[in-house]
Amino acid sequence: xxxxxxxxxxxxxxxxxxxxIRRAILKAVAVPGYQVPxxxxxxxxxxxxxxxxxQVTASIIGADDRLKVIDQGADDTTNAVSIRRFFAKTxxxxxxxxxxxxxxxxxxxxxxxxxLHAGQIMVFQVPIPEPLRWLEPRETRSRRMHAExxxxxxxxxLYEDIARMGRITTAYDYPVMVNGRYLMRPxxxxxxxxxxxxxxxxxxxxxxxxxxxxxxxxxxxxxxSLDFEDHPFTIERWTQRCQRCGAGDSFLDEIVIDxxxxxxxxCSDTDHCDTRLERRSAS
Amino acid sequence: MSEAPLPEIxxxxxxxxxxxxxxxxxxxxxxxxxxxxxxxxxxxxTTLLNxxxxxxxxxxxxxxxxxxxGAVVDxxxxxxxxxxxxxxxxxxxxxxxxxxxxRLSVSAGANIGEPIMAxxxxxxxxxxxxxxxxxxxxxxxxxxLDDLPATFSGGMQQRLQIARALVTEPRLVLMDEPTGGLDxxxxxxxxxxxxxxxxxLGISVVLVTHDLGVARLLAHRLMVMQQGQVVESGVTxxxxxxxxxxxxxxxVSSVLAA
Numbered sequence: 033x034x035x036x037x038x039x040x041x042x043x044x045x046x047x048x049x050x051x052x053i054r055r056a057i058l059k060a061v062a063v064p065g066y067q068v069p070x071x072x073x074x075x076x077x078x079x080x081x082x083x084x085x086x087q088v089t090a091s092i093i094g095a096d097d098r099l100k101v102i103d104q105g106a107d108d109t110t111n112a113v114s115i116r117r118f119f120a121k122t123x124x125x126x127x128x129x130x131x132x133x134x135x136x137x138x139x140x141x142x143x144x145x146x147x148l149h150a151g152q153i154m155v156f157q158v159p160i161p162e163p164l165r166w167l168e169p170r171e172t173r174s175r176r177m178h179a180e181x182x183x184x185x186x187x188x189x190l191y192e193d194i195a196r197m198g199r200i201t202t203a204y205d206y207p208v209m210v211n212g213r214y215l216m217r218p219x220x221x222x223x224x225x226x227x228x229x230x231x232x233x234x235x236x237x238x239x240x241x242x243x244x245x246x247x248x249x250x251x252x253x254x255x256x257s258l259d260f261e262d263h264p265f266t267i268e269r270w271t272q273r274c275q276r277c278g279a280g281d282s283f284l285d286e287i288v289i290d291x292x293x294x295x296x297x298x299c300s301d302t303d304h305c306d307t308r309l310e311r312r313s314a315s
Numbered sequence: 316m317s318e319a320p321l322p323e324i325x326x327x328x329x330x331x332x333x334x335x336x337x338x339x340x341x342x343x344x345x346x347x348x349x350x351x352x353x354x355x356x357x358x359x360x361t362t363l364l365n366x367x368x369x370x371x372x373x374x375x376x377x378x379x380x381x382x383x384x385g386a387v388v389d390x391x392x393x394x395x396x397x398x399x400x401x402x403x404x405x406x407x408x409x410x411x412x413x414x415x416x417x418r419l420s421v422s423a424g425a426n427i428g429e430p431i432m433a434x435x436x437x438x439x440x441x442x443x444x445x446x447x448x449x450x451x452x453x454x455x456x457x458x459x460l461d462d463l464p465a466t467f468s469g470g471m472q473q474r475l476q477i478a479r480a481l482v483t484e485p486r487l488v489l490m491d492e493p494t495g496g497l498d499x500x501x502x503x504x505x506x507x508x509x510x511x512x513x514x515x516l517g518i519s520v521v522l523v524t525h526d527l528g529v530a531r532l533l534a535h536r537l538m539v540m541q542q543g544q545v546v547e548s549g550v551t552x553x554x555x556x557x558x559x560x561x562x563x564x565x566x567v568s569s570v571l572a573a
Contacts (some may be wrong), residue, residue: 180396184433188418191425191432194439195461260439 036124043090043123049073053091053246057237060248065210066178067161072244082115083241085138085157092153092237093119093136098126100134105142105283105300112140129303141204143225145282145304148234150251156219158240161247163207163217183215186258194263203268209256216247218255224267224283229255272297277308319381321346321487321519322367327376327391329362336362338543339376346486349513349520351534351551353527353566359543360523364489366391367521369402380405383486403433407480407518411492413472416479417464423450423475424460430483449478453508470501474508481512488513490522494529506532527570531555539563 036042043050049071056070075083093099099119103112107129115138116127128134131146138155148154164174167185177183186207193200206223210216218229219238229236229249236249249255259265273280276298282305284297299305320343329337337359344350352360365371367378369390378390382401390398410416417426427446428436436442447457453474455467464472473493480488493509494502510533513520524530530537531551538548539560547560558564 176395180399182399182433184435185429187432187437188421188425188429191428191439191442192421195422195424195443261437262440 037121040122042095043093043119044076045073045087045090049087050091053087056246057088057091057248060237060246061235061250063214064249064253065214065216065247067240067245067247070244070246072241075241077114079242080159081111082138082140082157084239084244084246085140085155085241086115086118086239087241088155088237088239088246089119089136089138090123092155093123093125095123095125097135098128098133100128100131100137100303102137102139102142102144102301104140105285106302108302130307131303141220141222142283142300143221143228145279145299145301146307148228148232150233152234154232154234154236156221156236156238158217158219158238158245159242160205161217161238161240161243161245163215178214181213183209186215187260190258190260190263194260200259200263200265206265207258209258210249211253212256215258216255222268222283223257223265226255226257226265227267231255270297274299274305277305277312279305279308320344321381322390323377323379324363324367325377325379327363327366327373327378329359329366329371329374335543337366337373340540340543340545341376342538342545342548344487344519344521346519347517348536349522349534350536350538351522351524351530352538352540353524353530354540355525355566358540360540361491363540364491364521364523368406368408368489369393369398380487403430404483405485405487407483407485407488409473409477409480409488409490409493411495413464413469413476416476417472419463419465421463422461423455423464423467426464426475427478427482430479434483445482449482450475452512453478454504468501470497470505473497473505477509477512481516481518484516484518486518488518488520490520490524492524492526493522494524494526502529509533527555527566539566 053070056068060068075086101112101116103109119125120127131144136153140157162174164177168174190200204222205217205220206226208216208218218226231252231254233251235251238247257265270284274284275296279299282299282301285300287296289296323343324341326339326341327337328339340363354360366373373391379387380390381387424443424446427449428442431442431445447460450457450460455471455474464475494505522533534551537551537554539546541562547554547563555567558567
């Protein structure tokens with residue numbers, strides 16, 4: 033705690049606000065997948081940069097926590113670096129890039145490749161929390177649809193995908209049913225990561241700053257991706273392996289590396305890639 | 316016709332502010348029967364229809380509906396979730412403007428498929444087959460299955476809407492001016508189609524219209540409304556050929572002979 037900047041309350045938010053957000057989180061955990069409204073605060077960064085996630089992290093972080101922040105799978109991108117620094121400065125907590133060592137992982141776009149373990153908390157930054165929004169622009173109606181578990185129309189989107197493309201093309205933010213009850217947006221993670229949410233031993237919290245909603249997946253909650261019987265849910269596959277670490281089972285980014293269009297495929301999860309390289313050079 | 320009325324409307328009333336839109340309307344509709352409600356604009360026809368569909372909560376009265384299982388429920392007293400489930404399964408609705416009843420941003424197939432998916436179908440192939448079969452049934456080329464309804468003509472959009480309303484084979488279909496806004500030749504074709512479908516499927520229909528010709532062609536029975544009240548009702552031909560109430564007489568005499 034002594035490392036924290038003396039000009040701020042611990043983890044930036046005042047205690048009253050943290051209590052309010054914790055109450056919302058408790059309710060969200062009690063009703064998995066249900067979007068709980070909360071009085072989101074103005075944060076010292078713009079909406080869309082992770083204000084919802086930061087408020088959730090600020091409310092749950094303790095002095096002995098170890099924080100990891102991911103942006104597009106990487107620990108060294110702008111958003112990840114600045115949020116990690118933000119908490120190092122205002123809460124004085126230890127930070128890490130290692131998935132194994134982290135107690136809290138705030139993320140945008142990815143769930144780490146390394147399996148999570150009990151006691152860890154994932155915090156997702158959510159741009160649009162409402163899975164029914166494209167279908168029903170009115171909040172009053174979409175909340176009623178949730179209340180009545182009236183989700184059949186959601187399949188229209190998948191139907192259209194197959195009718196037009198021959199397969200389900202929704203690649204990220206792929207809708208899921210939580211505990212057989214609530215339809216949920218998993219935030220813009222690739223559908224590759226959807227299976228990692230199912231019965232995860234870690235607690236998963238989702239914070240939407242602009243829309244002021246919090247929802248949660250308690251550990252071991254069943255999470256099912258929507259699909260048709262004759263078009264089952266599948267994850268992305270690559271013909272290449274990671275050209276850095278050689279992994280054949282991780283989510284790959286395609287990177288253009290020169291002006292002639294040469295491409296390279298590498299792991300999107302930098303920690304996963306680095307850990308594999310280190311292990312290889314050690315042996 | 317079987318023994319019990321499908322919906323039984325009992326003294327329904329609805330007030331909008333100072334204005335009494337519907338004043339204690341009662342009637343019973345029997346399986347396979349087509350009832351037309353005619354009357355001028357503002358006579359409460361559409362409000363009545365919306366109350367039967369569970370879209371507008373009545374101030375007083377009951378809509379007793381006999382579900383497929385045989386139980387009689389009052390739609391006006393049903394919890395919201397149960398109401399929605401029952402309405403989705405048993406009642407179809409055809410709007411005057413197809414844009415109100417269709418999703419214009421998704422294909423015709425998805426439009427017909429949505430009610431089946433909402434009812435729980437999760438097999439893409441069979442949903443698609445059902446959608447194609449229904450397109451054919453409403454005389455739209457099945458090759459247009461993946462086209463957007465926005466590219467359809469007004470008459471085709473209306474036929475698509477009818478396919479969407481009927482695909483789950485509801486036992487009661489409510490129609491609000493289904494032929495309004497269409498030119499006469501398209502209207503005639505649509506009426507033909509409706510008459511055939513209604514007879515084939517044996518569904519009961521409540522049809523709101525201000526067109527007496529439509530009523531005469533489709534309806535077994537006719538109800539004339541004025542200022543929220545039923546002023547005359549009976550067998551269609553009888554009411555139209557021998558109107559008793561002054562307002563009905565005015566209506567019948569106002570029809571232009573072609």
